[in-house]
Every structure is written in structure tokens, then in C-alpha cells.
Amino acid sequence: MATATLERPKAATGGRCCPPAAGPALAEDEAAAYAGWFKALADPTRIRILNLLAQSEDAVCVCDIVDHFPLGQPTISHHLKILRDVRFVVAERRGTYMHYRVNRACLEEFPDAARRILNV
Amino acid sequence: MATATLERPKAATGGRCCPPAAGPALAEDEAAAYAGWFKALADPTRIRILNLLAQSEDAVCVCDIVDHFPLGQPTISHHLKILRDVRFVVAERRGTYMHYRVNRACLEEFPDAARRILNV
DNA sequence: GCCCTGTATCGACATCCGTCAATATAGATC
DNA sequence: GATCTATATTGACGGATGTCGATACAGGGC
Numbered sequence: 001m002a003t004a005t006l007e008r009p010k011a012a013t014g015g016r017c018c019p020p021a022a023g024p025a026l027a028e029d030e031a032a033a034y035a036g037w038f039k040a041l042a043d044p045t046r047i048r049i050l051n052l053l054a055q056s057e058d059a060v061c062v063c064d065i066v067d068h069f070p071l072g073q074p075t076i077s078h079h080l081k082i083l084r085d086v087r088f089v090v091a092e093r094r095g096t097y098m099h100y101r102v103n104r105a106c107l108e109e110f111p112d113a114a115r116r117i118l119n120v
Numbered sequence: 121m122a123t124a125t126l127e128r129p130k131a132a133t134g135g136r137c138c139p140p141a142a143g144p145a146l147a148e149d150e151a152a153a154y155a156g157w158f159k160a161l162a163d164p165t166r167i168r169i170l171n172l173l174a175q176s177e178d179a180v181c182v183c184d185i186v187d188h189f190p191l192g193q194p195t196i197s198h199h200l201k202i203l204r205d206v207r208f209v210v211a212e213r214r215g216t217y218m219h220y221r222v223n224r225a226c227l228e229e230f231p232d233a234a235r236r237i238l239n240v
Numbered sequence: 241g242c243c244c245t246g247t248a249t250c251g252a253c254a255t256c257c258g259t260c261a262a263t264a265t266a267g268a269t270c
Numbered sequence: 271g272a273t274c275t276a277t278a279t280t281g282a283c284g285g286a287t288g289t290c291g292a293t294a295c296a297g298g299g300c
Contacts, residue, residue: 017181017217017246023188024168025175031164039162043258044151047158047237048144054238055145061137062277068143075259077278096267096276097137107238114230117167118174118222137276163288182247195289197248216246216297 025119034113040086045069046079050088050102059092059099145239154233160206165189166199170208170222179212179219 024031041047052068053060066076080100083089087106092099144151161167172188173180186196200220203209207226212219 018184018219019176019178021172021176021180021184021188024172026168026171028164028168031167031171034167035162035164038158038167042155042159042162044148044155047151047154048146048148051146051151051237051239052141052144054240056139056141058139060141064138064141068141072260073277098277099138102238104238107234110234111231114227117171118224118227119171120174120224192290193247218247
């Protein structure tokens with residue numbers, strides 16, 4: 001049979017270069033979920049917004065956040081939306097003002113995510 | 121003096137909307153370092169490559185990685201470079217083949233990063 | 241030396257992302 | 271309701287990013 005020649009040739013050695021190596025255990029959509037999560041953290045401004053919110057006991061209003069960055073209000077609002085979408089922060093209305101605070105419950109899942117990716 | 125009118129007007133209330141809120145404790149470059157770190161994880165393929173490498177006791181050669189993804193070899197090589205640049209993986213030559221493995225030491229810093237960002 | 245195979249790099253392309261200015265929306269006060 | 275202020279949304283623009291095909295580089299076998 002020609003079946004043998006249908007295998008991966010793998011150079012002149014004709015053999016494998018290393019043990020079979022199982023495919024990724026993470027399904028594509030699970031990996032995408034984690035990636036979307038990390039994507040929300042893949043910007044210095046968002047990291048610092050999170051850090052700023054984490055330093056305050058109570059929620060902080062948007063205008064106060066804007067004051068701490070050399071960026072326009074729409075840009076900050078944009079970043080806050082991204083952080084909201086992945087639930088890293090939660091917003092709360094107080095009259096005209098919007099107050100934001102970190103969602104610790106969500107961020108504490110981090111070590112678990114690392115463990116799952118590295119399956120340790 | 122007109123000094124009072126130089127303060128933030130803050131609506132008709134004339135006062136602050138919330139307690140002062142310290143700026144972010146993370147310096148801009150430190151935040152950028154963390155962001156660059158997360159950026160390397162902000163892609164499903166890279167997450168799954170990491171996961172694949174983490175499942176194997178010993179290092180895995182590039183051709184084996186390529187076999188597990190519906191992407192071209194140059195693309196996988198590109199992702200591996202990004203993971204190498206942030207030291208999430210390390211490469212090792214064995215003859216013609218390149219073998220990659222996860223750098224656990226580096227990835228284990230994760231919980232610390234989370235703690236530093238959330239200053240808990 | 242030459243060729244073959246595995247990996248990295250380059251150049252191009254489409255898409256995504258961060259930023260801004262302008263505008264829309266929501267709530268409070270009058 | 272009219273107006274004012276805080277926040278969100280929109281549209282546009284430049285730069286980054288993921289992907290590919292083509293090519294360059296490296297090491298082993300002849």
C-alpha cells in the first residue's frame with residue numbers, strides 16, 4: 001500500500017520531530033473569551049483607569065477620571081465602555097453624574113484563568 | 121479676587137461631585153508594560169498556542185504547532201515571536217527544528233500583576 | 241559543494257483600535 | 271418647557287494588528 005507515503009514526510013528522517021503533542025485543550029470560543037478579556041486590559045490608559053478606580057473606596061465620577069488623564073472626555077467614555085462590556089467596572093447613576101467602580105469579583109477570576117490556560 | 125471662578129465650575133452646584141480621588145498610582149510606563157504584556161494575550165490563537173505548549177511536558181516543535189491550527193506557518197511563527205518577545209515562551213534549537221515551551225516563571229507573575237493594578 | 245526541509249522575515253492587504261471634534265442624550269434647575 | 275451640565279454616541283482619521291504569499295536563512299545529508 002501507499003499509505004505510508006501519505007503520512008507526513010517530515011524530512012529525510014521520515015519520522016516525527018517530537019512526541020505527538022495533543023491539540024489545545026481550550027476550545028476556540030473559550031480562547032476567544034479569554035482573549036476578549038485580555039484585550040480589555042491591553043491599553044495603558046485602561047490599566048490606569050482601573051488602577052485609579054481601585055484606589056478609591058467608593059465610586060468615582062467620570063469628570064474626576066477625565067481630570068487625571070490628558071485625553072478628551074469622549075475617549076475616556078470610550079475606554080469606560082470597554083471596561084464595562086467585560087464587567088471589569090460597573091457604573092451607577094447619581095443624578096446627572098455617572099459613578100464607576102471596579103468589579104472586584106470579576107477581576108479576581110484572573111488567577112483561575114491563568115491556571116486554566118496553563119492547565120496547572 | 122477672581123480666583124474662585126478659576127476653579128472647576130462643576131455645574132450649578134459649584135461643588136465637587138465626589139471626593140478628590142487620587143490619580144492612578146501606576147506610572148504611565150509601568151501601565152504600558154502591563155498593557156504590552158496583556159496585548160500578547162489578546163488573541164485567541166496565542167492563547168491556544170500557550171495552552172497547547174502548557175499541555176506538553178517537553179518542548180514542541182513549530183511544525184507540530186502549525187498542524188493544530190488552520191493558519192499558515194508564517195502566521196504561527198509571527199505569533200510565536202510575539203510570545204517570545206514578552207518571554208511567555210522560550211525557544212530552543214534542536215538541529216533543524218525549533219522547539220518551544222512555556223516559560224512558567226514569567227506567567228506565574230500574573231496574580232502579582234493583578235494585585236498591583238488593583239492594589240489589594 | 242549542492243539540495244532539501246524547517247523556520248523566520250518581508251511586503252502587502254484588510255481590519256481593528258485609539259483618538260479627536262461634533263453632536264446627541266439624560267437629568268437637574270429654573 | 272427652556273436651559274444648563276455631565277455623559278454617551280457618531281464619524282473620521284492615522285496607526286497598529288492578523289493574515290497571507292513569496293522569499294530568505296539555517297542546518298543536515300548527499
